[in-house]
Amino acid sequence: MSADRRQALQHFMRHLAAAVSTAGLYPISHSQVKNLCRLALASLVDAIGSDTEIKIIRIEDELVADGLPLERSMYAARLAGMLKSGGVGHLRIRRQVAEHELLSLIESLAKKGKGGNELCSSENIRLGQVEVRSVRAAEGISLADWASGQAGIGVSAEEMALFMEMYENVRKRKRLDVVGLSEIVTVFIDAFVNDADPFLALAPLRAMDEYTYTHSTNVCILNLAQATAMGIVGAQLHDIGIAAMLHDVGKLFIPEEILNKTGKLSEAEWEIIRRHPVTGAHYLLDIPGVPRLAVVTAFEHHMRYDMRGYPKVKAGSWRPNIASQMTAISDIYDSLRTKRVYSKAEDFMVVENVLREEAGSQLNPGLVDNFLRIMARHHAREGGGGGSQEKPA
Secondary structure (H helix, E strand, C coil), X not given: CCHHHHHXXXXXXXXXXXXXXXXXXXXXXXXXXXXXXXHHHHHHHHHHXXXXXXXXXXXXXXXXXXXXXXXXXXXXXXXXXXHHHCCCCEEEEEXXXXXXXXXXXXXXXXXXXXXXXXXXXXXXXXXXXXXXXXXXXHCCCCHHHHHHCCCCCCCCHHHHHHHHHHHHHHHCCCCCCHHHHXXXXXXXXXXXHCCCCHHHHCCCEECCCCHHHHHHHHHHHHHHHHHHHCCCXXXXXXXXXXXXXXXXXXXXXXXXXXXXXXXXXXXXXXXXXXXXXXXXXXXXXXXXXXCHHHHHHHHHCCCCCCCCCCCCCCCCCCCCCHHHHHHHHHHHHHHHCEEECCECCCCHHHHHHHHHHHECCCECHHHHHHHHHHHHHHHHHCCCCCCCEECCC
16 A cells, blocks of 8 residues: 555544544534545545555554554544444445445444444445354453463464455455465364364354355364364365365355345356356466365365256266365355344254255265264253354344
8 A cells, every 4th residue: 555545544544533523422414524524535535546445454452454554543543442342343445435324334433432233334334343252252251362372272363354354355356365374274273183172263253244254264163173073184184274264265256246135146146156166266276375175175165965066067077075075064054053144043953954954965974974973062062052153134
């Protein structure tokens, strides 16, 4: 980001923070609030420049924009505090943002400071937050304990923020940071090796809008659990983790209005969805350092055990890799256990029945048995709890 754009971003934060403070004193229709909103919008447009959007991540009381820490200032600190009070961990604003959307964000932040309702995303302003979801969290484990490793697994909020940043770079057609991704997977593997409870990391990102981040992380944890139970170790285990994190990378190239559509998809939209395994595999092929297994898993994870899925290949000539078959199981499990805008989160018993019904057709029956034994032990330890990941509408 150029010096001019960073200065424009500072102006945006100053006007936005001032607008929120003013909206806390006067009605949202007050001329001063609207004037500050217009000034914030003008500065925001300058800050975005020729890019399609800008992404601001809050890490505790500091802000990071497009991967670079912002200079400490009174305005940055005020905005970070406002986002923190609203439970917002990252803020993504598109260039097409309208004045009324920014005014709505200002009003919501002002009301949240007074104990208002949860903040919501709009078409061009996307909000997300970082949160630990686990039975243990309810028992008093804080995010700080979790991030420092005292809760059993040492994936910090900073590392998760970097993971989100990696995905944003992919969305912008930039090169994937394979080294950073590898380090995150290594942390997960260490949790298994050190007999920590790796399932504490399930859904470490509670995203208001960014389901892809959460889902990829969960599938990685679930795949590592399956592989570890089968005695897979070392480089092969690490490659399975990387492959799981990248299995849905092709979806980052699908328009968000299709991914988040609450109504029925048209046949043309379904065709775009069905192309994401091929798109993802092609993208990964061009990235140095990406394991071959990640390319294969991205391509195969929707093929099905009976080969009736997609993409279509010549009958009798193909059998999906075991990592792809494990990913299919983890994919279905996490999707059913997650509340989204178009579906509710199912109980474990319901998900178990679905997996058993699909065993032998969509899913490998031996791998399903292995997976359900793992999850049964986990749920027995947790007293049948563990909750589910929510995605607010």
